[in-house]
Amino acid sequence: xxxxxxxxxxxxxxGQEVVAEGLxxxxxxxxxxxxxxxxxxDFGARRYHATGETLTDxxxxxxxxxxxxxxxxxxxxxxxxxxxxxxxxxxxxxxFDHHVNLRPSKLLPGVATPLAxxxxxxxxxxxxxxxxxxxxxxxxIRKGTPHEVATEVSVNTAFxxxxxxxxxxxxxxxxxxxxxxxxxxxxxxxxxxxLWTNIFNQVAEEFPEVTTDYIHxxxxxxxxxTDPARFDVIVTDNLFGDIIxxxxxxxxxxxxxxxxxxxxxxRVYPSMFEPVHGSAPDIAGQGKADPSxxxxxxxxxxxxxxxxxxxxxxxxxxxxDLAERGDLxxxxxxxxxxxxxxxxxx
Amino acid sequence: xxxxxxxxxxxxxxGQEVVAEGLxxxxxxxxxxxxxxxxxxDFGARRYHATGETLTDxxxxxxxxxxxxxxxxxxxxxxxxxxxxxxxxxxxxxxFDHHVNLRPSKLLPGVATPLAxxxxxxxxxxxxxxxxxxxxxxxxIRKGTPHEVATEVSVNTAFxxxxxxxxxxxxxxxxxxxxxxxxxxxxxxxxxxxLWTNIFNQVAEEFPEVTTDYIHxxxxxxxxxTDPARFDVIVTDNLFGDIIxxxxxxxxxxxxxxxxxxxxxxRVYPSMFEPVHGSAPDIAGQGKADPSxxxxxxxxxxxxxxxxxxxxxxxxxxxxDLAERGDLxxxxxxxxxxxxxxxxxx
Ligand SMILES: CC(C)[C@H](C(=O)O)[C@@H](O)C(=O)O
Ligand SMILES: CC(C)[C@H](C(=O)O)[C@@H](O)C(=O)O
Numbered sequence: 128x129x130x131x132x133x134x135x136x137x138x139x140x141x142g143q144e145v146v147a148e149g150l151x152x153x154x155x156x157x158x159x160x161x162x163x164x165x166x167x168x169d170f171g172a173r174r175y176h177a178t179g180e181t182l183t184d185x186x187x188x189x190x191x192x193x194x195x196x197x198x199x200x201x202x203x204x205x206x207x208x209x210x211x212x213x214x215x216x217x218x219x220x221x222x223f224d225h226h227v228n229l230r231p232s233k234l235l236p237g238v239a240t241p242l243a244x245x246x247x248x249x250x251x252x253x254x255x256x257x258x259x260x261x262x263x264x265x266x267x268i269r270k271g272t273p274h275e276v277a278t279e280v281s282v283n284t285a286f287x288x289x290x291x292x293x294x295x296x297x298x299x300x301x302x303x304x305x306x307x308x309x310x311x312x313x314x315x316x317x318x319x320x321x322l323w324t325n326i327f328n329q330v331a332e333e334f335p336e337v338t339t340d341y342i343h344x345x346x347x348x349x350x351x352x353t354d355p356a357r358f359d360v361i362v363t364d365n366l367f368g369d370i371i372x373x374x375x376x377x378x379x380x381x382x383x384x385x386x387x388x389x390x391x392x393x394r395v396y397p398s399m400f401e402p403v404h405g406s407a408p409d410i411a412g413q414g415k416a417d418p419s420x421x422x423x424x425x426x427x428x429x430x431x432x433x434x435x436x437x438x439x440x441x442x443x444x445x446x447x448d449l450a451e452r453g454d455l456x457x458x459x460x461x462x463x464x465x466x467x468x469x470x471x472x473x
Numbered sequence: 474x475x476x477x478x479x480x481x482x483x484x485x486x487x488g489q490e491v492v493a494e495g496l497x498x499x500x501x502x503x504x505x506x507x508x509x510x511x512x513x514x515d516f517g518a519r520r521y522h523a524t525g526e527t528l529t530d531x532x533x534x535x536x537x538x539x540x541x542x543x544x545x546x547x548x549x550x551x552x553x554x555x556x557x558x559x560x561x562x563x564x565x566x567x568x569f570d571h572h573v574n575l576r577p578s579k580l581l582p583g584v585a586t587p588l589a590x591x592x593x594x595x596x597x598x599x600x601x602x603x604x605x606x607x608x609x610x611x612x613x614i615r616k617g618t619p620h621e622v623a624t625e626v627s628v629n630t631a632f633x634x635x636x637x638x639x640x641x642x643x644x645x646x647x648x649x650x651x652x653x654x655x656x657x658x659x660x661x662x663x664x665x666x667x668l669w670t671n672i673f674n675q676v677a678e679e680f681p682e683v684t685t686d687y688i689h690x691x692x693x694x695x696x697x698x699t700d701p702a703r704f705d706v707i708v709t710d711n712l713f714g715d716i717i718x719x720x721x722x723x724x725x726x727x728x729x730x731x732x733x734x735x736x737x738x739x740r741v742y743p744s745m746f747e748p749v750h751g752s753a754p755d756i757a758g759q760g761k762a763d764p765s766x767x768x769x770x771x772x773x774x775x776x777x778x779x780x781x782x783x784x785x786x787x788x789x790x791x792x793x794d795l796a797e798r799g800d801l802x803x804x805x806x807x808x809x810x811x812x813x814x815x816x817x818x819x
Binding site: 208209241242243261265274275277282283284285286319324369376378 | 548554555558559563586587588589590606607609610611612613615617618619620621622623624625626627628629630631632635658659660661662663664665666667668670671690691692694695697698699712715716717718719720722723724727728
C-alpha cells in the first residue's frame with residue numbers, strides 16, 4: 128500500500144533511544160510516494176506509575192486502527208516482575224492474536240560470535256505466540272504459607288498448533304534448503320508433545336519437498352552451539368521459542384542485532400515488531416544501545432506490509448555497517464542510526 | 474561405610490558400554506577393605522519389548538535395598554517417545570524422591586569447547602527433580618480431532634521448592650565464591666515464579682554470606698555462552714534445569730563428560746547416578762562412546778556415599794586423561810576405561 132499508518136511504542140529504558148533510530152531509518156528508506164503517518168503511545172512503566180494502567184480496552188481499540196506497531200522495549204525494575212510483561216506485552220500479543228512469533232538468526236560476515244570458528248548460521252525460528260505456558264492459566268493456593276501450591280498450565284490446541292506449524296512449513300518451503308525442525312520435549316511433556324508431533328507429521332504430508340526433523344529442546348541448545356548450520360526453519364512452542372531464540376541471538380551476533388515480529392498472518396489485527404532485547408535500564412539514556420535490532424525489526428515490518436525492496440535495503444545496510452564495525456571507533460546509538468539512514472537513502 | 478551395595482542399570486544403546494567402564498574404574502579406585510557388591514538389572518527397551526514392563530513395584534522394592542544406583546542410559550527408537558522416559562526414568566526419580574538433580578559443569582584444561590577464547594567454567598546446577606512440568610499432570614481431550622486440547626500442568630509446592638533451594642544455598646556456602654543464581658521465568662510464569670522467588674529470598678536470609686542473583690531462563694542461555702564465569706551455583710526448576718544443563722554440558726566439554734546425580738539427600742531412598750547423555754543408538758555397540766561422563770558420575774556416587782578421597786582420585790584421573798587427549802590417537806570406550814582405571818589404581 129502507498130501509505131503506512133504506524134503505531135509507535137518506545138516504552139522503557141533504551142526503548143526510547145532505539146525506536147528513534149528505527150524511525151529515522153524507516154523515513155530514510157521509504158520512497159517519496161509512500162506516506163508515513165506515525166502516532167506515539169506512552170505505554171510502559173511511566174504510564175503504569177501515573178495511572179496504574181498497562182493496556183486498556185480503549186488502548187487496544189486505538190492500536191487496532193494502525194497498519195502495524197513498532198515497539199522498543201517494556202519493563203523497568205521499579206515495576207514488580209510480571210506486571211508489565213503480562214499486563215502489556217503478553218496482553219497485546221494475545222489480544223491481537225500474534226500467533227506467529229518470527230525470529231530470524233543470521234550470523235553476518237565480520238560479526239563477533241561467542242562461538243569458535245565462525246560457523247554458518249542462517250535460520251528462522253517460528254515461535255508460537257498465543258498458547259503454551261504463556262496463557263496465564265494456573266494459580267496459587269495457600270499463598271505465602273509452607274503449604275503453598277502454585278501451578279502453571281500449558282494450554283495447547285490443535286487449532287493453535289496447526290496454524291503455526293503450517294506457517295512454518297510454508298516458510299521452509301520458500302527457502303532454498305527447505306528444512307523444518309520441530310523443537311519440543313515430547314518424551315516428557317507427552318500430552319502437548321503428542322499433539323505437536325502428530326500435527327507436525329500430518330502437515331508434513333502436504334509439503335513433500337520439505338525435509339523434516341525433530342529435536343528435544345534440551346538437545347537443541349547443544350546443536351545451537353555445536354552445529355547451528357543444521358537449522359533452517361525451526362517451529363516450536365511459546366516457552367521453548369523464548370528460550371532458544373535468546374540463545375540463537377547470542378550465537379549469531381548478540382541481542383544487539385536480534386529482530387522479531389509478532390505476526391497476525393490473517394491481518395485481522397496489526398502485527399507488532401520489536402527487538403528481542405529488553406529495556407536494559409543499566410545502559411538507558413547513555414546512547415550506548417545498538418539500534419540495529421530495532422532497525423532490523425523495521426525491515427521485518429516492511430516485508431510484512433509488502434515493501435520487500437525497502438526491507439532488503441535495510442538488511443543490506445545493517446550487514447554492511449556491521450561488517451565495517453571492527454575498524455571503527457565505538458559509536459553512539461544515534462550515530463549508528465545516522466549511518467544506517469545514510470546507507471539506505473544512498 | 475566399608476561396603477557398597479550397588480544396583481547397576483546399563484540400559485540401552487551405549488549405556489551398556491559406558492557402565493562397564495564405570496564399574497571398571499570403580500573397582501580400581503576402591504581400597505581393598507571396601508567390599509563392592511553389584512547386582513545388574515535389565516531395564517529398558519529389551520525388557521519393555523519382552524514383557525511390556527518398564528518398572529514395577531517389585532522392581533522398586535529390589536532397587537530400594539541398594540546403597541546407590543548406577544545407570545547408563547535408557548531409551549531406544551523402537552519404543553514410542555515418552556514410554557521409557559516417563560515409565561522408567563522419571564518414575565524412578567519420583568518414586569525415590571530424587572529431588573536434588575546435581576549437574577556440575579567444569580571446563581577442564583585442554584578440553585575443547587565450542588566457545589571462543591576458552592572461558593573459565595566451573596559451576597554446579599541444582600535442578601529440582603520431582604516437581605514442575607515433569608509431574609505428568611495434564612491431559613488431552615478430543616484427541617486426534619481438530620478440536621484437541623492438550624494441557625501440561627507445572628506443579629510447584631513450597632515444600633518441594635524450599636528443600637531444593639536450601640540444598641543449593643548449602644552447596645553455594647561450601648564453595649569458595651559462595652554465589653547462588655536462581656534461574657526461572659518469573660515475569661511470565663508468575664504463579665510458580667513468585668513461589669520460587671519468595672522462597673529463594675526467604676532462605677537467603679539464613680545464608681548471609683552467599684551472594685544471590687536472579688536471571689530469567691532465556692537470558693541465562695545467553696550468559697552461558699557469553700559469560701559462563703558469572704555462574705557458581707545455579708538453582709532452578711525441573712524443566713529449566715533440563716534445558717540449561719544440556720547447554721552447560723555443551724560449552725564445558727560436551728555431553729561426553731557431563732555427569733549427574735539424582736539425589737535423595739534424606740537417604741530414605743538410594744540415589745541414582747547417570748551420565749547426562751542418552752543412549753545414542755547411532756553409535757551403540759561400536760566402542761565409540763566416551764565413558765568419561767559415566768566415570769565422573771561414579772565419582773559423584775562415591776562422594777555421596779562418603780568416599781571423598783576416591784571421588785577426587787577419579788576426577789583427577791579424568792582431568793589428566795582429557796588434558797592429554799589432543800596428542801593421542803582416538804581410543805575406544807574400553808581403552809579410555811582402561812586408561813582411567815590404571816590412573817586411579819596407580
Ligand atoms: C519480556 C517477556 C514477556 C518476553 C517473552 O517471554 O516472550 C521476552 O522474553 C521475549 O522473548 O519477547
Ligand atoms: C530423558 C529425559 C526424561 C531426561 C529429562 O528430561 O530429565 C533427560 O533429558 C535428562 O536430562 O536426564
